[in-house]
Amino acid sequence: MKYLITGGAGFIGGYLAEALIAKGNQVTVIDDLSTGSMDNLAAIIDHPDLTFVEGDILSMDGLEAMAGQNDYIFHLAAAVGVELVVHDPIKTIETNIHGTERILKAASKFDKRILVASTSEVYGKSTNEQFSESDDLLIGPSSISRWSYACSKLLDEFFVMAYCQKANLQGTVVRLFNTVGPRQTGQYGMVVPRFVASAVTGEDITVYGTGEQTRCFCHVLDTVNALQQLADNPDSIGKLFNVGSHNKVSILQLAQQIIKQLNSSSKIVFIPYEQAYEKGFEDMLHRAPNTSLIKDFIGWEAERSLEQIIDDVAVYFNNRG
Numbered sequence: 001m002k003y004l005i006t007g008g009a010g011f012i013g014g015y016l017a018e019a020l021i022a023k024g025n026q027v028t029v030i031d032d033l034s035t036g037s038m039d040n041l042a043a044i045i046d047h048p049d050l051t052f053v054e055g056d057i058l059s060m061d062g063l064e065a066m067a068g069q070n071d072y073i074f075h076l077a078a079a080v081g082v083e084l085v086v087h088d089p090i091k092t093i094e095t096n097i098h099g100t101e102r103i104l105k106a107a108s109k110f111d112k113r114i115l116v117a118s119t120s121e122v123y124g125k126s127t128n129e130q131f132s133e134s135d136d137l138l139i140g141p142s143s144i145s146r147w148s149y150a151c152s153k154l155l156d157e158f159f160v161m162a163y164c165q166k167a168n169l170q171g172t173v174v175r176l177f178n179t180v181g182p183r184q185t186g187q188y189g190m191v192v193p194r195f196v197a198s199a200v201t202g203e204d205i206t207v208y209g210t211g212e213q214t215r216c217f218c219h220v221l222d223t224v225n226a227l228q229q230l231a232d233n234p235d236s237i238g239k240l241f242n243v244g245s246h247n248k249v250s251i252l253q254l255a256q257q258i259i260k261q262l263n264s265s266s267k268i269v270f271i272p273y274e275q276a277y278e279k280g281f282e283d284m285l286h287r288a289p290n291t292s293l294i295k296d297f298i299g300w301e302a303e304r305s306l307e308q309i310i311d312d313v314a315v316y317f318n319n320r321g
């Protein structure tokens with residue numbers, strides 16, 4: 001099979017490209033390297049089945065033709081990460097809406113299947129213990145720029161569903177919950193690499209807010225497994241799935257577990273959200289997926305523990321020196 005991955009030089013995209021190539025497929029990656037890096041493709045960059053195209057999905061020539069030349073499209077390119085979103089909301093909105101629109105039009109024109117990555121951020125400030133795909137969504141006000149990420153991704157979801165209904169698009173949507181693992185960068189506010197990097201160097205670990213907020217961390221290899229299984233199953237067309245784990249932990253507990261597991265001398269310090277991000281910044285207290293839909297559909301469940309995630313990320317940082 002021939003696969004096109006937009007955002008394929010990103011954290012998740014790099015693992016996905018590796019997995020597809022390992023199975024004997026041909027992969028074309030489009031990426032503008034804004035948050036991605038060629039390091040994420042280092043293991044396969046010289047492989048004859050990989051084609052890398054540097055380009056911006058908003059403006060590049062040839063996007064449509066590339067969609068037509070491939071059998072399946074994974075659309076992962078997006079402005080990602082709370083810090084990036086807060087600092088550049090215009091780019092976030094443009095990339096996540098117009099970029100997705102371009103690729104959906106191309107997929108629809110050539111009758112190609114496509115999987116679009118959305119996010120658990122769309123559940124917004126919901127206080128449900130677990131979030132299910134059919135839940136109502138509670139997004140914050142437009143004066144707080146962090147919600148532009150959730151809203152732009154939500155619009156992507158509506159786009160996919162509308163194209164499926166009105167233009168026979170063969171589209172699938174995944175709402176990814178916190179996906180972590182080696183190679184993820186802490187540069188854009190991702191908490192696990194930020195904490196582990198501090199722990200291995202003995203620097204203070206900075207917790208934003210009280211640390212009582214909980215998250216469920218899913219190993220990137222589990223996520224990539226889910227994406228491939230959904231792509232392999234034509235019955236996923238027109239459907240939307242949560243993809244996440246049940247490794248639930250508060251951010252303070254995460255910092256404590258990282259310090260203990262890595263035998264680190266780091267101390268934990270706290271700073272208010274407003275100092276870390278922007279005035280009036282809002283965060284969800286808890287964010288846990290209900291994954292019964294994907295489990296019933298393809299039998300997928302995240303397998304790797306938080307302990308393994310921390311070990312894998314620490315090995316990565318140690319190897320990098």
Ligand SMILES: NC(=O)c1ccc[n+]([C@@H]2O[C@H](COP(=O)([O-])OP(=O)(O)OC[C@H]3O[C@@H](n4cnc5c(N)ncnc54)[C@H](O)[C@@H]3O)[C@@H](O)[C@H]2O)c1
Nearest residue numbers: 007009010011012032033034035036056057077078176179
């Ligand atoms: N990692 C997570 O926890 C998580 C959670 C929810 C959703 N997601 C979604 O999964 C997808 C992949 O995320 P990731 O964690 O790998 O982040 P990432 O930032 O590593 O990957 C995104 C990739 O898209 C590329 N990109 C951005 N704008 C582009 C443009 N205009 N043209 C071409 N390429 C562009 C970036 O350079 C990067 O390589 C994104 O759609 C993201 O919204 C990720």
